[in-house]
Amino acid sequence: MKEMKMSIQNRKSLARASATAAPATGDVQSLGSRFLAVLLSRNTILVLAALLLILYFHQQSDGLFLTPTNASLLLRQTAVVAVVASGMTVLLIMGQFDLSVGSAAFFSGMVVAFAQVQDWGLVPSILAGVAVGLMIGLIQGLVITTFAVPAFIVTLAGFLLWRGLGLWITNAVPIGPVSDDFIGLTEGTMPLVVVIVLAVGVLAAGVTRMISTRGVQGLSRRTSAAFPVVAALLLAVVVIVLGQTQIGLPNALLWVIGVAAVLGGLLGRAKLGRRIFLLGSNAESAVYAGINSKRIMLIGFLIMGAIYGIAGTMLTARAGVSSSDAGMNLELTAIAAAVIGGTSLRGGIGTIRGAILGAVLLATIDNGMSLLGVSSYAQDVVKAIILVIAVALDGFFRRRQTTR
């Protein structure tokens, strides 16, 4: 294959072809328009929106918002949604869907709490939760792939089933309390060593990204190569500053980073990730290209199963017990976060980074409005409006990009 020689393009036909080709967009773009493109990219807008909101809330709350205490609370509130939204993004990219997350995470968290009450250790408790989550994912995935029942229906059934089953077993009595060590899994503060490692890691990631952007000519021309380094530097400073305060950075952040790194790596660097994008983009073409779509769907729901276990663990650690309303509406918040972060419900498009930014934005609004004393009913109205605006803007930018 490698040694096949094709000399089909003589100079004349090359010239003809390039003359008729669509005008290349990246090569001739001026610095100004490139800057504008970066400015108008979805993630930049999300970050800017979050920053503006933070400043607004900070000012309105008489400086309460940007305190280490509140920042820590904000991060702990965001964590579960960010983890679940990351898993949801993987499913949405492959054109699937999961309504059962909240209930399944509740069920897994209940199992974790049972294990804690039985005086199991930290790791066995977590593993029990993840194992139960994987079982749920396996059951739902098998029903979806072997009986060709739409994921919407199967996970809607799961939405009713897992919470119903859990409440039936426990009679809606909270299970707990869990050990203080277990609570520390998300609510505890990172030691300074971990904070420093984290800051260095963030910087290293930024630099690697710059190098790989430079290395592949033509790829991501629209973002400047220095951009990731600047962002990483800023982030590292924030990490150090917050990590050094009395309150510090919550451990919950580590869960988010771990899940995001694994799933981000899967989507960006694994063969499976490539196939997930292609399957979601056009399922029929995927079949003709030799992709085993059923296997990929099953793996997707298994990944989501692991997420149930992790989210359940985090929910139980955060509350200190497994309560009957744990994870309520989690699926809807996670889908909203993923969609705000640019994931298409039609499949084939999405990033983990976007989903996490979406989760942060939603949590910021939640937290800020609570600080300002806005009623939780009004908060729902605001979040609904933001969701619709985000999706509408997305359509607008996409059209603008394709018509250019």
Added chain:
Amino acid sequence: MADIARDEVSSAWVAAQAEGLLVANSLTKTYGTTTVLKNVDLSLRKGEVLALVGENGAGKSTLVKILAGVIPFGEYSGVVEVDGNPAHFTSPRASELGGVVLVPQELHVIPHLSIAENMFASQLPGRRGFYDERQAASDAREALKVFDIDVDPLAPAAVLSPSERRLIVLAAALYRSARVLILDEPTAALTEAEAGVLLKRLGNIRKAGVGIIYITHRLDELREIADSVMVLRNGNLVARYDSVPTQSEMVTAMLGETLESISSLAEAAPAERKEDETPVLQVRNLSAYLGDKRGRARVVDVSFDVYPGEIVGLYGLVGAGRTELGHALAGAWPGTVSGQCSIGGAEGLPKNIADALRRGLSLLVEDRKSQGIFQGQSVAANMTVSMLNDFSPNPVLLDRAAEASRVDDYIRKLGVRPPRPEIAIDALSGGNQQKVLLGRCLIDGLKVLVLDEPTLGVDVGARRDIYQLLRTIAREMGVGVLLISSDVDEVLTEADRTLVMYKSRIRGEFPRGATAHDLMSAATGS
């Protein structure tokens, strides 16, 4: 020959106008700058069966769409008259009310609805706004008498055979006092026996004075059914016969003289087959059925060989079973496949597409848009999807550097314009998209390449590039290429030899240098 035909036409038209049931004069239809129908006259008497023949794209469909109101009045020029009155149909519904009914090739009979509901779907009998089932049943029973079909009109349509489904649509049309029936390829999806029944029943209709316009690729049916024949080519009426001429005469008219000389263009060196070389693809008694083996067979008892370095054409008209054969070979046929197959010496039919790819057979599908490209994904991702394991030995990780160099290599060799792997494939022209998909087929260890209509919707420049690439792939990589096509010129110039399919079977093999006439005769059952 064309001029003579023209004179015949106008005299026939004048004569027919006196007793004409349906008369059309100088119908012309253009889309933008292309004219698909030019000054076509047509006349149909009561009880006459007029056959309309021509190659794919000759203008037959456009003509009947005008007559049946699918192309509304005002979007074409020319005059249509029914019984001497101008017939300006603005919709299919209007044409039905005017007595002209088109029965399309693809019937939309809904299996779980009753026979009566299917028959009268467009105007269900009602009583005070509710559907009157009893009235519908008695209407249907009355209508079905014409064809002696004895079924319960309230039974679901699923109980009907394909020919009966066609007959109930005809019966419904006649019951609504159709004067002119237009049948588009009524026998294409039917077996020989079913087609016989249908043709016999059509005899009853014409006795009742209904005029029939009959479109078909199956020229051998015409002697049995048709009174007169019109031949279209490139939107022109090129001949009209008042009796059914020999098939050879019709084929010549369909192709025109100019095409005969095309075969002289084929000057690229033919493949040299070495003595006692083993075929890279060997197919024996292959049949493909819809569903299980009791299902309808779309490919019947096909046997052939393809040798390394050879381009074998597979020619046939629409519905002949070419695409189905290609799918069966690639493990992409959803029903049952029987027979023997050996790819590069390894026996066995591919179980699925991934299995075919592992064994060195790849398929370029016909429907580029819905089965080929991944919209919104990069050129690179589109190109490498079937070969990720070829350049990424790690079981989990994708070797992105290896992918980038493979893609750059292919883009250069295939001449993809613009040569940018990162842009979405949607931004490319049809021809360049096709080159990317051709690249996808070039897996490591490729032995057999099956291409289904590779130049459909591809501009002339890219088409020439693709032909050149195919020759390079065959000759320099020793790949056996099966080129499925409904374009006579394409197989004549590009294939080393050509198999012709007709009614699900291979009806002939033609060496290089055969004429378009030979192929078309075999492809129409002559």
